[in-house]
Amino acid sequence: MxxxxxxxxxxxxxxxxxxxxxxxxxxxxxxxxxxxxxxxxxxxxxxxxxxxxxxxxxxxxxxxxxxxxxSGNEYKEKAEENIIALNLDIERKTKFLLTLEIVLGLFSTIILVAAVLSAGLALLPVWARIVLIVFGFVCFMFGVHFCLVIEKDAGFYECQHCHNKHVPTLKQTYFAMHFGRTRYMKCPKCKKSSWQKKVVK
Ligand SMILES: [Zn+2]
Missing domain, CATH: 1.10.260.40 (lambda repressor-like DNA-binding domains)
Incomplete structure (x- = not known):
């Protein structure tokens, strides 16, 4: 564009x-x-x-x-060009978001591990250890929350039964059993549950 x-x-x-x-x-x-x-x-x-x-x-x-x-005769050709350009744009944004999700996930995990390790190993008073651990967990939970928001919005999930592509609710994204980005969810169209893969388009 x-x-x-x-x-x-x-x-x-x-x-x-x-x-x-x-x-x-x-x-x-x-x-x-x-x-x-x-x-x-x-x-x-x-x-x-x-x-x-x-x-x-x-x-x-x-x-x-x-x-x-x-003008009339250019119209169809231009429309096709636009659709392709728009799709590429969306795809690029989705891929960026999915990468951001990984970075955010790693970063919040590192903060948690670092906070727990320092609380356990450093010579600190008990209250400081507790503060560190709470801080680590809060950062981690925020990180996980934003990862899941991205996970929900970027791209689609594809139903294995009817191949319908859909964007799940945040609740589904939170609570569905998952393995990497594949989630066990109910399809809003055919209502069957399956292991749904994340697709970019
Ligand atoms: Zn389905």
């Missing part, structure tokens, strides 16, 4: 509709700063805002993603 080009296009179309940044922001229930961010090419609307924005600007999602008006 060429954010700068898209930003200019948003601005151009907004002016064509004779809307100020504030007016457009109010219609979309976002801040004026958000609109200005998009127009400067420093960000792209959330998925939920893409269609409302297109409606206000009188353009198609395809045109918004291209950052230009598209």
């Amino acid at each position: 060429e954010l700068e080009k898209i930003g200019k296009f948003i601005k151009e179309m907004r002016k064509e509709k004779k809307l100020t940044q504030i007016e457009l922001a109010q219609k979309l229930e976002v801040s004026e700063k958000t609109i200005s961010k998009w127009e400067c090419g420093n960000g792209f609307p959330d998925t939920t805002l893409v269609l409302p924005l297109c409606k206000e600007l009188g353009v198609s999602a395809n045109e918004l993603l291209c950052g230009e008006k598209i």
